[in-house]
Amino acid sequence: MGVRVRHAVREDIDVMAEVFAKAFRVGMSEAREVFEVSMDVQPDGCFVAVTDTNSIAGTGCFFIYGPLAWIGNVAVLPQLQRRGIGTSLMKELLREMGCRGVRTVRLDASRYGHGLYLKLGFIDEYRTVTYRITAPPTSGSGDALQVTGEVPEWVFRIDAEAFGADRSMALKALLRRGAALITLGRRGYAIVRGEDVGPVVAEGRDAAEALIAKAYELGARKLIVIERNPEAVGMAKELRWVPEDVCVRMRLGPPCREKVNLIYAALSYAKG
Numbered sequence: 479m480g481v482r483v484r485h486a487v488r489e490d491i492d493v494m495a496e497v498f499a500k501a502f503r504v505g506m507s508e509a510r511e512v513f514e515v516s517m518d519v520q521p522d523g524c525f526v527a528v529t530d531t532n533s534i535a536g537t538g539c540f541f542i543y544g545p546l547a548w549i550g551n552v553a554v555l556p557q558l559q560r561r562g563i564g565t566s567l568m569k570e571l572l573r574e575m576g577c578r579g580v581r582t583v584r585l586d587a588s589r590y591g592h593g594l595y596l597k598l599g600f601i602d603e604y605r606t607v608t609y610r611i612t613a614p615p616t617s618g619s620g621d622a623l624q625v626t627g628e629v630p631e632w633v634f635r636i637d638a639e640a641f642g643a644d645r646s647m648a649l650k651a652l653l654r655r656g657a658a659l660i661t662l663g664r665r666g667y668a669i670v671r672g673e674d675v676g677p678v679v680a681e682g683r684d685a686a687e688a689l690i691a692k693a694y695e696l697g698a699r700k701l702i703v704i705e706r707n708p709e710a711v712g713m714a715k716e717l718r719w720v721p722e723d724v725c726v727r728m729r730l731g732p733p734c735r736e737k738v739n740l741i742y743a744a745l746s747y748a749k750g
């Protein structure tokens with residue numbers, strides 16, 4: 479099918495949200511928020527696939543964190559899938575990132591996207607599983623917990639150490655939009671936005687449990703566990719949290735120096 483891929487502009491957000499909502503079967507307000515945050519984090523990072531009749535059929539965004547970039551929000555209208563639109567979008571995203579010195583591209587593949595990314599050369603790293611937090615951890619080490627609007631610099635430092643790149647621009651965008659930051663001394667931090675908590679970066683399981691217990695108090699009910707962190711998986715299993723969604727984290731390019739043992743919840747499927 480003849481499509482061209484172009485940069486998205488803010489005026490496209492409503493139609494992009496419609497495409498995303500239909501592809502992922504989510505509500506329009508959630509979908510709109512996805513692109514508002516995405517364009518806030520990386521204003522030139524969203525793309526649309528446009529058909530011959532000038533309508534938007536697909537979306538995709540990248541977030542450049544230095545030499546590492548993340549791809550997210552890849553969606554094609556259900557009635558136009560399997561005609562090469564997803565492939566055209568991905569090729570354009572990869573071409574653009576190649577021009578900007580990105581060495582490694584990562585993403586969380588749904589079961590629909592997995593085959594597409596394999597064909598483009600991505601390899602599997604590990605599974606990332608969304609759990610519903612049905613019961614909070616009971617933790618005794620929460621004395622130093624704080625919910626704060628001020629972001630101490632060490633938060634970005636430990637995040638970069640765990641994640642393997644500086645993604646402070648994405649964290650700041652969430653905090654600007656009213657997400658809550660929970661800190662535990664300098665032992666870890668968590669960000670809560672609505673029902674979601676993530677990232678949770680902590681020096682050990684005790685600290686992670688204290689942060690997640692506080693997040694639960696603030697309304698968090700979902701988090702994405704990186705299956706390569708056995709402590710995080712152990713916590714989810716022992717507390718009998720319910721798995722709701724599974725993706726495969728994939729990579730194109732050399733591996734990054736992330737420390738998965740510090741990551742108790744990912745930021746999001748779209749942003750790492």
Ligand SMILES: CC(C)(COP(=O)(O)OP(=O)(O)OC[C@H]1O[C@@H](n2cnc3c(N)ncnc32)[C@H](O)[C@@H]1OP(=O)(O)O)[C@@H](O)C(=O)NCCC(=O)NCCS
Nearest residue numbers: 501553554559560561562563564565587588590591593594
């Ligand atoms: C994933 C998605 C963007 C692919 O878009 P698309 O335009 O259909 O992709 P293409 O036509 O270029 O297909 C490329 C390959 O992707 C894979 N693929 C696409 N749709 C698929 C599906 N429904 N089930 C399994 N694999 C699928 C196949 O390997 C396909 O190659 P093939 O048709 O030769 O078998 C689209 O299916 C979609 O929006 N899905 C729902 C949202 C989603 O899961 N997005 C991905 C998030 S990581």
